[in-house]
Amino acid sequence: MRTAHRTCPLCDAVCGLRLTLDDAGHVTSVKGDPDDPFSKGYICPKGASLGHVDEDPDRLSVPMVRGEDDEWHEVTWDEAFEAVERGLKRVTDDHGRDAVALYLGNPTFHTMGGILYRGALGQTLGTRNIYSASTIDQMPKQVACGYMYGNPMAIAVPDLDRTDYLLILGANPVESNGSLCAAPDFPGRLKALRKRGGKLVVVDPRRTRTAALADEHLFVRPGTDAFLLFGIVHTLLAEDLATIGVEAEGLEEIRRLAEGFAPHIVAPVCGVPAEDIMRLARELAAARTAAVYSRIGACTVEFGTAAQWLVDVINVLTGNLDRPGGVMFTRPATVDLLRPTEPYSTGHWHSRVRGLPESLGELPVATLADEIETPGEGQVRALVAVAGNPVLSAPGGPRLERALQDLDFMVCVDPYLNETTRHAHVILPPPRILQMPHYDFLLLTVTVRNYTRFSPPIHPLEPGQLSEAEIMARLALIASGQGAGADPAAFDEMMLAQVLGGATQAPGSPFEGMDVAEVRASLEGASGPELMLDAFLKLGSYGLSLADLLENPHGIDLGALSPRLAELLCTASGKVELAPPRLVEEAARLRERVTAPAPEMVLIGRRQLRSLNSWLHNVPTLAGGTNRCTLQMHPDDVTRLGLGEQAIVRSASGELVVPVEPTDTIMPGVVSLPHGWGHAGTPQRVAAAQAGVNANALTDESVVDVPSGNAVFNGVPVTVSPVVPADLDLERLSVTSSAPA
Numbered sequence: 001m002r003t004a005h006r007t008c009p010l011c012d013a014v015c016g017l018r019l020t021l022d023d024a025g026h027v028t029s030v031k032g033d034p035d036d037p038f039s040k041g042y043i044c045p046k047g048a049s050l051g052h053v054d055e056d057p058d059r060l061s062v063p064m065v066r067g068e069d070d071e072w073h074e075v076t077w078d079e080a081f082e083a084v085e086r087g088l089k090r091v092t093d094d095h096g097r098d099a100v101a102l103y104l105g106n107p108t109f110h111t112m113g114g115i116l117y118r119g120a121l122g123q124t125l126g127t128r129n130i131y132s133a134s135t136i137d138q139m140p141k142q143v144a145c146g147y148m149y150g151n152p153m154a155i156a157v158p159d160l161d162r163t164d165y166l167l168i169l170g171a172n173p174v175e176s177n178g179s180l181c182a183a184p185d186f187p188g189r190l191k192a193l194r195k196r197g198g199k200l201v202v203v204d205p206r207r208t209r210t211a212a213l214a215d216e217h218l219f220v221r222p223g224t225d226a227f228l229l230f231g232i233v234h235t236l237l238a239e240d241l242a243t244i245g246v247e248a249e250g251l252e253e254i255r256r257l258a259e260g261f262a263p264h265i266v267a268p269v270c271g272v273p274a275e276d277i278m279r280l281a282r283e284l285a286a287a288r289t290a291a292v293y294s295r296i297g298a299c300t301v302e303f304g305t306a307a308q309w310l311v312d313v314i315n316v317l318t319g320n321l322d323r324p325g326g327v328m329f330t331r332p333a334t335v336d337l338l339r340p341t342e343p344y345s346t347g348h349w350h351s352r353v354r355g356l357p358e359s360l361g362e363l364p365v366a367t368l369a370d371e372i373e374t375p376g377e378g379q380v381r382a383l384v385a386v387a388g389n390p391v392l393s394a395p396g397g398p399r400l401e402r403a404l405q406d407l408d409f410m411v412c413v414d415p416y417l418n419e420t421t422r423h424a425h426v427i428l429p430p431p432r433i434l435q436m437p438h439y440d441f442l443l444l445t446v447t448v449r450n451y452t453r454f455s456p457p458i459h460p461l462e463p464g465q466l467s468e469a470e471i472m473a474r475l476a477l478i479a480s481g482q483g484a485g486a487d488p489a490a491f492d493e494m495m496l497a498q499v500l501g502g503a504t505q506a507p508g509s510p511f512e513g514m515d516v517a518e519v520r521a522s523l524e525g526a527s528g529p530e531l532m533l534d535a536f537l538k539l540g541s542y543g544l545s546l547a548d549l550l551e552n553p554h555g556i557d558l559g560a561l562s563p564r565l566a567e568l569l570c571t572a573s574g575k576v577e578l579a580p581p582r583l584v585e586e587a588a589r590l591r592e593r594v595t596a597p598a599p600e601m602v603l604i605g606r607r608q609l610r611s612l613n614s615w616l617h618n619v620p621t622l623a624g625g626t627n628r629c630t631l632q633m634h635p636d637d638v639t640r641l642g643l644g645e646q647a648i649v650r651s652a653s654g655e656l657v658v659p660v661e662p663t664d665t666i667m668p669g670v671v672s673l674p675h676g677w678g679h680a681g682t683p684q685r686v687a688a689a690q691a692g693v694n695a696n697a698l699t700d701e702s703v704v705d706v707p708s709g710n711a712v713f714n715g716v717p718v719t720v721s722p723v724v725p726a727d728l729d730l731e732r733l734s735v736t737s738s739a740p741a
């Protein structure tokens, strides 16, 4: 028996875990690490199942190649990379570099192999067709921050442990454990807020478990938060309640814009009574400190960027930006990823077919299928997909799945044969979770306290097995023309030389004026990613090193957040821009919508505590119970529409037969279906036994949030009708994500 400590890599909450392993190395128990100064022993059911996730017998352990016979064959790593080189070279030789697309899924933000090498892989591929989970998630937030602060990384988090008033819109952290706000034991922190006399208000079309914890819950019509937020802005300004504590431009412009969004005008649109909107504004202004926090439900919507902008406009107008108890910026232990390099702008290039703008070097996932299907110069003919399952997670998933089947070549870096990877020609599996070192470069830039923790691998790699970093480096070497056999360690050295070259030249850097080779020789770490982490820690604000983190296996508390807006602003004015021109245009589009008729029924999503997007459904300890793919619907709607146990849901892009779950926790006129289900044709045995349906068969990839190109998952117009026997024609209904390959 032995004990090991480790940060949970599954969601955004960065909980410290204490694992017990038997002599054979099997995990016998997973508990919260009571000595972690940040998570203090908290754990959720997913973290408690980490051993099962790690040891899932359906995970791939060796590279796979799909043969002419369509059967999967185990191959050696060298054979796999040779197949990748042949496949990619054929496409780039014949069609150029833009013919290869890259898709980077959500776990590339969590793993060291993902975060450290995703940029290098994109650069070496030299394609404009880079896509990631960002444009099906938080891009609206980043675009809003890009325009307001000149810095798309300047994402303020609610100062959860000190705030007196928290307004949450479109997030359910009691089940998601938070996002763009890393806070282990989010539920406990919300309870503590109320216990110290603070107030929690939740705005959501469902009475979620977070809403159940709150002082107040308000139903909002899906997709209309921007109207509600503008109503709050209107009240703050009309009643002279604003107290701006930072230097800001554009107040008069905001005042002018807000005139068109008086509470009595927006109330019929968003469904929140005008008196409640005015009261929220007055309460936010009167609170000693307050924070407005918003995620997926007000981000992956048609006016996502506008909503995210208005969230921070309110935080500024109430004097809460960058002050304790308000919303604040984290100071990470590593080289400061929040610091701006140049003022933000988008549209350095546009997508070929729909002309959607690039943002942060990527194009919207919502247009990937267009780029694959539409002939012409620059048509995508190959895909490199890392840690993503866009068939289940992208809007219009079944169409994208059909498009994938037309590609000349596809390679996936993924531990599973799933709905997406089964269309690949080569699958390169990363090691098991406990074989990988772990450091949350990105999540540790949005923690509600400054904090750091590193987890070395618990198990070594098998002889001949590749780390995820080595897989990524070898792909980058192939992309840069150095061949399938090139040494990944040389690639790491090149990346290190680049980092150190810059740092030795940078004025004020801890390495300024030093010799690159000398600094390189002083770095410590058991692998490329660890050496990079050591360098990044030494370049960070706290002067830490990897050795310090190894000496503190439970993590290091680096203190409460402190004001730092001035370091992060990168606007031309040097001030916060309350009314950037691009967002003023959004206000005009919003204004036009005030009188538009609302759809009778709309679809939204939801997350489930024991699920994680598309990939934890194969873990027996997490399956079953409430973790089911059902259509939640108000009982009055169920009765009115005469529905039985199942119903047909139709949207502009697809139709599904789904089990109906009547519940009065959802507002009438709204139905909710979780995403990540629809496990058709996967050899994952547990997941296949409880397949569910693909919610993204109903979402429409032709509709996006205009400034960011982000997908729209919430507020999708649908109709719901009873299942009559003639409808059960399985040929016609896409009851599964699509036909098997």
Ligand SMILES: Nc1nc2c(c(=O)[nH]1)N[C@H]1C(S)=C(S)[C@@H](COP(=O)(O)OP(=O)(O)OC[C@H]3O[C@@H](n4cnc5c(=O)[nH]c(N)nc54)[C@H](O)[C@@H]3O)O[C@H]1N2
Pocket: 011, 012, 106, 137, 169, 170, 171, 172, 173, 175, 176, 177, 178, 179, 203, 204, 205, 206, 208, 220, 221, 222, 223, 224, 225, 295, 296, 297, 298, 301, 604, 605, 606, 607, 608, 609, 610, 611, 612, 613, 714, 715
């Ligand atoms: N258990 C679990 N945890 C997860 C994940 C998971 O899949 N499962 N995924 C992780 C990921 S990738 C992310 S990005 C985060 C997301 O974290 P959250 O954003 O907290 O997650 P959701 O549960 O999707 O919460 C969105 C809420 O918005 C509501 N909503 C829908 N439409 C609207 C609307 O128009 N307006 C408003 N105001 N509300 C609306 C929904 O009812 C839902 O309660 O969670 C992370 N954590």
Ligand SMILES: Nc1nc2c(c(=O)[nH]1)N[C@H]1C(S)=C(S)[C@@H](COP(=O)(O)OP(=O)(O)OC[C@H]3O[C@@H](n4cnc5c(=O)[nH]c(N)nc54)[C@H](O)[C@@H]3O)O[C@H]1N2
Pocket: 104, 105, 106, 107, 111, 133, 136, 137, 296, 300, 386, 387, 388, 389, 390, 392, 393, 394, 413, 414, 415, 416, 418, 430, 468, 605, 606, 612, 613, 614, 615, 674, 675, 676, 695, 696, 699, 713
């Ligand atoms: N309708 C609807 N759709 C949504 C959402 C919604 O709320 N509603 N939410 C969106 C959001 S916020 C997100 S983030 C996306 C997620 O979209 P994706 O990132 O495309 O989907 P995931 O389900 O997270 O898939 C993760 C993949 O990574 C693999 N994986 C797991 N661990 C590792 C690892 O260590 N290394 C590698 N290489 N691979 C690994 C898994 O096997 C799986 O194939 O979904 C989006 N889709």
Ligand code: SF4
Pocket: 008, 009, 010, 011, 012, 013, 014, 015, 042, 043, 044, 045, 046, 047, 048, 177, 184
């Ligand atoms: S809340 Fe997230 S980080 Fe914490 S144990 Fe659960 S899955 Fe892991």
Ligand SMILES: [Mo]
Pocket: 106, 137
């Ligand atoms: Mo996400």
